[in-house]
Amino acid sequence: AKRDGGGVARRFDPVLFAKAEQRRLAEQDLMRGLEAGEFEVHYQPIVDLDQGGITVGVEALVRWRHPEKGLVPPALFLELAEQLGQVPRLGGWVLEEACRQAMDWQNRFPGFEMNVNLSASQLGNPKLIDEVREVLRRTGLPPQDLVLELTESVALTDLVESARVLSALKELGVRIALDDFGTGFSSLSHLSTLPVDVVKIDRSFVQAMPETGGASVAEAVLHIARTFNLSPVAEGVEDAGQAERLKELGAGRAQGYHFARPMPALGVTELLDKQSPV
Numbered sequence: 001a002k003r004d005g006g007g008v009a010r011r012f013d014p015v016l017f018a019k020a021e022q023r024r025l026a027e028q029d030l031m032r033g034l035e036a037g038e039f040e041v042h043y044q045p046i047v048d049l050d051q052g053g054i055t056v057g058v059e060a061l062v063r064w065r066h067p068e069k070g071l072v073p074p075a076l077f078l079e080l081a082e083q084l085g086q087v088p089r090l091g092g093w094v095l096e097e098a099c100r101q102a103m104d105w106q107n108r109f110p111g112f113e114m115n116v117n118l119s120a121s122q123l124g125n126p127k128l129i130d131e132v133r134e135v136l137r138r139t140g141l142p143p144q145d146l147v148l149e150l151t152e153s154v155a156l157t158d159l160v161e162s163a164r165v166l167s168a169l170k171e172l173g174v175r176i177a178l179d180d181f182g183t184g185f186s187s188l189s190h191l192s193t194l195p196v197d198v199v200k201i202d203r204s205f206v207q208a209m210p211e212t213g214g215a216s217v218a219e220a221v222l223h224i225a226r227t228f229n230l231s232p233v234a235e236g237v238e239d240a241g242q243a244e245r246l247k248e249l250g251a252g253r254a255q256g257y258h259f260a261r262p263m264p265a266l267g268v269t270e271l272l273d274k275q276s277p278v
């Protein structure tokens, strides 16, 4: 054991050391990946249940194309990126890439919608509004076809500030979606405070729907959406039964493995090729 000036005994802890070392390497790797531009945007179709399940838009989902690990999902790097302060930069890139791609699809499908996720650090970034305005200008995407998704926890961290930022975004003409809706407890009282257009019904409620009859949380959430005049999108639809039931309940739009998994842009283009223009 070594003694420092304060007389506190400090022993070398191999486990702690290994952890710190692992973390240092992960940070280095992520910074390298960001420098090297190893990130990709994949897109998951959002379908219209009332129009026979045609694809009317997509949600942009970031992935890391790691040279050794292959395709890494956001759950494995977003938190570290957040801690390193890199999410506004990465998110800004995702936004621009997604809007550019949306314009490409809009050439054949006017009104095709692009959903992009925003994290708390992006919402808290004073440059966000200018950035969104600039991306819309550079790409030419009609503002009403861009939907910015944020979770309730993001929106409710600082309600007054969130309401201000969201109002400024809405002035640009973009739409706002509450993601994972229903998973936060304080949500109801804030639905009238926040300028929200769309609610994404969390997949836990979709998965918990009974096969036949019986009330469900999904149904209750849909009722709330209607009451507040919000457009619902059901998330995590994994089978035909859920899709049928959601359609009957008037969900309108849905997203999930039953329809399509997230895929590279080319996959969506091929899917749209098989779909006649609306």
Ligand code: C2E
Residues within 6 Å of the ligand: 044, 060, 061, 062, 073, 074, 075, 078, 091, 094, 117, 118, 119, 179, 180, 203, 235, 236, 237, 238, 255, 256, 257, 258, 262
């Ligand atoms: P999210 O916004 O709730 O996105 C939906 C997630 O559910 C995606 O996971 C998607 O692949 C997955 N999913 C879609 N359909 C199904 C289904 O039928 N069953 C199941 N079990 N899962 C389904 P993914 O792509 O791994 O993203 C995870 C989370 O990472 C996202 O959750 C979002 O919070 C965050 N994220 C992804 N991309 C971005 C981004 O560009 N910026 C920010 N800030 N966050 C992002």
Ligand code: CA
Residues within 6 Å of the ligand: 110, 111, 112, 113, 145
């Ligand atoms: Ca549209």
Ligand code: CA
Residues within 6 Å of the ligand: 059, 117, 149, 179
């Ligand atoms: Ca989302």
Ligand code: CA
Residues within 6 Å of the ligand: 179, 180, 200, 202, 235
């Ligand atoms: Ca979600």
